[in-house]
Amino acid sequence: MADSTADGVERRLPTDEARELISLVRDIARREIAPHAAEEEAAGHFPRELFALLSRSGLLGLPYDPEYGGGGQPYEVYLQVLEELAAARLTVGLGVSVHSLSCHALAGYGTEEQRAAHLPAMLGGGLLGAYCLSEPSAGSDAAALRTRAVREGDEWVVEGTKAWITHGGIADFCTVMARTGGPGARGVTAFLVPGDAPGLSAAPPERKMGMKGSPTAQLHFDGVRVGDDRRLGREGQGFAIALDALDSGRLGIAACAVGLAQAALDEAVAYARERRQFGRPIADFQGLRFLLADMATRIEAGRALYLEAARLRDEGRAFGRSAAMAKLFCTDAAMQVTTDAVQVLGGYGYTADFPVERYLREAKMLQIVEGTNQIQRVVIARHLVGPESR
Template sequence: MADSTADGVERRLPTDEARELLSLVRDIARREIAPHAAEEEAAGRFPRELFALLSRSGLLGLPYAPEYGGGGQPYEVYLQVLEELASARLTVGLGASVHTLSCHALAGFGTDEQRAAHLPAMLGGGLLGAYCLSEPSAGSDAAALRTRAVREADGDWVIDGTKAWITHGGIADFCTVMARTGGPGARGITAFLVPGDAPGLSAAPPERKMGMKGSPTAQLHFDGVRVADDRRLGTEGQGFAIALDALDSGRLGIAACAVGLARAALDEAVSYARERRQFGRPIADFQGLRFLLADMATQVEAGRALYLEAARLRDEGRAFGRCAAMAKLFCTDAAMRVTTDAVQVLGGYGYTADFPVERYLREAKMLQIVEGTNQIQRVVIARHLVGPESR
């Protein structure tokens, strides 16, 4: 089943339902997201009302089971939805990806009772999630996290510590939190579902970032946050495995968002090249610029092909971790190259805030860092190829 995009590229979609879904998303992106993106990013405004709309439209639970309010869509479709959202505004595409990541632990490792109690509101009830793994001293080395959960005599857990670089920090309605319940290392970590308004949970002022200013990123402080044992996800000590399982899928979300951002930069560059005239003709006539645009388009298409290959492996129940790391690495590096070249196509205008490509460039840099830096992706890929490093 093929679907033609605005630029004439044929997409392969598995069902008529998927084609209609992508058409709906494009309509929302065109009418509700893109027109306000530049103004709201410049003002640092988070579009909470848009996320309420996405939730009502069933777009915040697409890859999860319908019996819990999810869309039952394969990752092949879900990721293309993220690409469309990110092409209109990265804050929205990335936010949808992070929300989906935040639901992963409950959907995949929670009990039937836990899923029935919490998942419907998380997927379609207007809630927004945060994923809490990184800490000020535990980023790439996430297994070294220090946030601790201690079990009390009544069976409840009390969490103390600080999480860092949390997307939706301070505005999330729920947080999936990895905390240490045992000894050092990966085996001492457990996952918890923590309400966003839990007593003792507070947020630091949002980080002052070079891009993605509309998406709040903040430290979260846990000061004696009490969590009932029925909000523990999985078994004690399983938390780090749950976190890594979620990140394999989350990296595909970042890859899809990167392709959406790169596509937006390419579209802007092509449009400008057709209209801008120098030496009596459109600059799109000049071979040097035509070749630059051709390379940009190739990066976009190659990135999409790679993330979709990983998605199809996942949908078939096959190992996809290596391909997910490759997709995150390639797509985000490609977004950095494409947005840099888009600025070059626009010349001096590309360096001004009058055109969106300078914002795209600032946003692309972030994608090379989040959910595992691209250096970590290379470590993951190399381990699949030649095994772990010698100690």
């Protein structure tokens, strides 16, 4: 089943249901998201009411089991939904990706009782999640995290600080990785923490160069008590759970990057057709035509890469290396494409009157989140030649 991107390129969708879903998402993006994106990003406004609409429309739980309120969609389709949302506004596409990441531990490692108790509200009840792994002193070296959970009877007492948390301060629930044992990866356990738990507080949002509408903040855990019934997986399994989630999350970032790049290309093509210099549209000049051709090729290559990784995941095959490759290539491509889009628009591209300067600022963030692109190269190399000898 075929559908078309904004520039007329056909994409393959596996079912009529998937085509209808993409059509619904595009309609929501066109009517509800894109018209307000520039103004709300400039004002630093997070569109919580829009996420409520997405939840009611079944778009916050697409890749999860329908038994618990999910959409039952393959990742191949879910990622194309993210691409459409990100093309309209990256804050929305990324927000859906982070929410899905926050549900991963419970959906994949929770007990039947835990899933039944919490997943329906998380997937379709208007809730919004946060994923809490990174810390001020543990970013790329996530296994060095210091947030600690100490058991007291049937509860765990959590102390520490998480950093760079998307939806920090506004999330209804947090998937938290905390140290319950000794040093290193094997001493980490995952917990599902309510966003309004006593002792949980948020620092003021970070002042970022882009994505101003998406709050990013430190979260402080000051004696937060969590029942053992909210521990996800076995004690000491938390870091493995976190890495498993990140493989899928990286595909979400790749899809968002392609959506952002597509939006930049669409803007550049439209401008090149209308802008006239030396008596003709600048789209007539070979130098600019070649630039647009390179931009389109990077986008198509990135889309093919993330979709192939998604198909591996859907087939139950190993996809970690492909996910790292997709995240690396797609986000680097988005950075290049948005930079080129600014160049196509010239001086206008450097002003806030056109969206491409915002796209450029947003693209930089995608090279950092879910593991920097340098970490992606480490992951890929380990798949090729094994871990470092030390």
